[in-house]
Amino acid sequence: QVQLQESGPGLVKPSQTLSLTCNVSGGSINRGGYYWSWIRQHPGKGLEWIGHIYYGGSTYYNPSLKSRLTMSVEMSKNQFSLKLTSVTAADTAVYYCARTYGSYYFDFWGQGILVTVSS
Amino acid sequence: QSALTQPASVSGSPGQSITISCTGTSSDIGVYGYVSWYQQHPGKGPKLIIYNISNRPSGVSNRFSGSKSGNTASLTISGLQAEDEADYYCSSYTTSSTVLFGGGTKLTVL
Numbered sequence: 001q002v003q004l005q006e007s008g009p010g011l012v013k014p015s016q017t018l019s020l021t022c023n024v025s026g027g028s029i030n031r032g033g034y035y036w037s038w039i040r041q042h043p044g045k046g047l048e049w050i051g052h053i054y055y056g057g058s059t060y061y062n063p064s065l066k067s068r069l070t071m072s073v074e075m076s077k078n079q080f081s082l083k084l085t086s087v088t089a090a091d092t093a094v095y096y097c098a099r100t101y102g103s104y105y106f107d108f109w110g111q112g113i114l115v116t117v118s119s
Numbered sequence: 120q121s122a123l124t125q126p127a128s129v130s131g132s133p134g135q136s137i138t139i140s141c142t143g144t145s146s147d148i149g150v151y152g153y154v155s156w157y158q159q160h161p162g163k164g165p166k167l168i169i170y171n172i173s174n175r176p177s178g179v180s181n182r183f184s185g186s187k188s189g190n191t192a193s194l195t196i197s198g199l200q201a202e203d204e205a206d207y208y209c210s211s212y213t214t215s216s217t218v219l220f221g222g223g224t225k226l227t228v229l
Contacts, residue, residue, distance in 0.1 A: 037218075046122065047157070047165065047208050049218040060216050063120065096164055104212050105155035105170040112164050 002027040004097050004110035012091075012117050018084040022097030022110060029078045030055040035100040036073065036080045040093040041112070048093075052100050053080055060103065087117045123148065123209055123221035130227040136197040139224045141209030142190060147219055149190040153212035156185060156194045159223075160205045169194060196226070204228045 008020035022036070029036060037052035051061035053071040061069050070083040084091060094114050098106040124142040131137040141148070141156075148154055154172045157165035167176055169185040172192065182197045192211070196203055209221040 039220075046223040047210075047220040049210075049220060052218075062217060063215075101170070102153075103216065103218065104153040105167060105210065106157070106165070107167050107170070107176065109164045109166070 002099055002108045004099065004108060006095060006097050006110045006113040008095075008113060008115070010114060010116060012087055012115060013119050014088055014117055015086055018082070018087050018091060018115055018117070020082045020095055020097075020113065020115070022080050022082075024078045024080070024099070027099075029073060029080065030075050033102065035060075035103055037098045037100045037106060038071070038082045039096045039098055039106070041096070042090075042093045050082065050084075050095075052103065089117050091115070092117045120213065120215065120217065120219060123211060123219050125207075125209060125221035125224045127222070128225045128227065130229055131196075131199045132229045133199050133201065135199050136195060137199060137226065138196075139194045139207055139209075139226070141192045141194070141211075141221045143192075143211055143219065144190055146215070147190075147211040147213040148187065148192050150214060151212050152187070154185065154187055154192040155210045156183075156192075157208045157210065158203075158205050159208065165208065199228055201228050 035052040038050040053059045068085045073080045094112040096112045097110045099108040156169040159165045173185040
């Protein structure tokens with residue numbers, strides 16, 4: 001059973017960079033056919049796809065976040081990461097990492113981590 | 120890119136069936152068979168319940184079923200149970216190689 005766990009600071013100041021890591025256990029991040037995704041949920045709102053990355057490094061990003069977004073994979077640690085620059089209060093959300101079959105559906109999810117952007 | 124359109128809320132009594140619609144465009148739902156549905160209970164992360172329009176992951180009750188017609192996908196829950204009360208989200212792959220979610224539907228079991 002694949003398990004994912006998000007980690008990172010729960011509080012980020014405006015204009016700074018939000019950095020999160022997702023640790024994957026129970027399966028290898030370099031298993032072919034799977035992408036590794038980030039999804040967020042603003043308080044009381046719906047889900048928003050942020051983007052996903054393949055272990056080989058290819059990425060697909062939400063166009064609305066693309067200019068501020070970087071994803072990376074650390075295969076030796078079986079982890080992948082998210083960096084979102086120049087954050088504002090609008091980036092306050094629960095951030096989930098998830099395994100993605102192809103680019104098509106999210107079959108395993110982390111528990112989520114609340115990130116608040118505030119001074 | 121706009122979110123897929125779902126009703127904000129639906130309700131039903133135990134034992135009844137309900138259907139949640141998810142409307143997209145010819146650039147997402149209409150062109151691909153990659154529609155999925157997620158169940159989210161309060162304070163929990165989402166759980167995959169339907170993938171590729173109508174397939175159920177192992178362990179998901181057969182009371183959940185999915186379908187698609189044109190640009191609209193649907194999730195049907197039959198034999199409603201109290202534990203089905205949750206938020207439901209649809210999702211689709213798009214021709215821009217991105218993923219869209221619906222705005223979510225709150226299911227109330229009366």
